[in-house]
Amino acid sequence: MAKKTRVAAPAGENPRRPCPCGSGKRYKACHGAGDDVIVTRPFAGLAVECDLVALREFLPSATAPLPLRTPAERSVTIASVLPGASAALVRPGGEVLLGMQVQTRSGDLSADLARALEWGLAAEPGTALPVVGPGLTGTDRLQDLIDVDAPLELTVHSDFAWWVAPEDGTEPSAEVLATVERANAVIMPTEAVEGDGVRAAYWVDTGTKAHLRWVRPEPEEQIVAALARLQARGELGLGEGTRYAGSFRAHGLLVPVWDLDRELHPSEWSKPVTDFAAGLAAALADTTPLTSEERRARDALAGKQVTLR
Known part of the structure; x- marks a missing residue:
């Protein structure tokens, strides 16, 4: 089991100062809104820590197979952002996609990813998880579920064509194609x-x-x-x-x-x-x-x- 290193927000934290979680937001607009415990370095102990930070913070379109500690029937891909900024989705063919650039109020991004991953491994194909909310429970963190020493083979894409999966045997709707086109229009090379x-x-x-x-x-x-x-x-x-x-x-x-x-x-x-x-x-x-x-x-x-x- 990976060691859980949790750092609570300092007492009397100035609400106008940057949040200790490193999000770049002011404390009052981030974790200062509740009594959540903040993990300032959520991916510590993982060989892919730097890659996960890049996926979360500034890579516009990137994916990588996630090296699970215990092999699963479904393959898992971690990505910068998913359609609709979903936390996770399961493609019709069964592949699980995890999104890094999602809205969350949790103080532990590693635990959020673990919950989304566990949801994806059990969810019905063709379904999506918009956010990691209070309905998802669990004590695992990403460090508990993936090989902590394995590298992450990142692919940086020039567009969001990978949002559409032809191998699923389904034709994307006009709405889906329009979503991809809008995302492609604002991507930074x-x-x-x-x-x-x-x-x-x-x-x-x-x-x-x-x-x-x-x-x-x-x-x-x-x-x-x-x-x-x-x-x-x-x-x-x-x-x-x-x-x-x-x-x-x-x-x-x-x-x-x-x-x-x-x-x-x-x-x-x-x-x-x-x-x-x-x-x-x-x-x-x-x-x-x-x-x-x-x-x-x-x-x-x-x-x-x-x-x-």
Whole structure:
């Protein structure tokens, strides 16, 4: 069984401050509305923690087979978002789809996913679960149901055509096709950036800028110190035409963001990011105290928070 690490909201939490869960919302508009217990790092202990954070926070259209701890009769696919922002659905052929980008008031996203998964494995084909509500009970968390050491083989899609499953032998309705068309119209082009030492790094074109968003598994203090060492040496960029924009917190992890040259193809960032990963690994391994210049760089980086658009 995976260890449950639950952190309650601090007493007297300022309702206007960001919620400790990492959602980016104000506390009063998130978990401050009730007495729910907040798990600040819901996917801790999973090898796929960074991938799940990316699926939840910024990947527009992505899917991956979910490696269950105990084999089931139905295959399970986890996805960024499902039609209607459903928490889960069972296709007519029996495949279970779990959605990450869903509305929830629970303080433990891992437990929500486990409840949705257990619902999907037992539900009738062709049905959907709009939200994980109080009607679903259970004490399992995702860490209890999947192989905690297995990787997640993510596929980033250019559109939402995968919402329609031809293998089910059914023709999609005009309403379904219209839903897919509307979703395709607003998708932001996104591709994974791959390389040695690179995981959960994604190029995205927002329409006005291109960015690299890189989910990091290290504790925040450790990754910020490493970035500060690089900043002090003038090595925090990814090459000409790039700029370190800042970072945001998501579910207990830090996600550094760089502005990129939009003219370059996503594949052209593989080498610069791989080279940077080697320098970052060396900075992470450096345990000497920060110099005064590095401390100033750390303080400056701490104030650089970005907002996703």
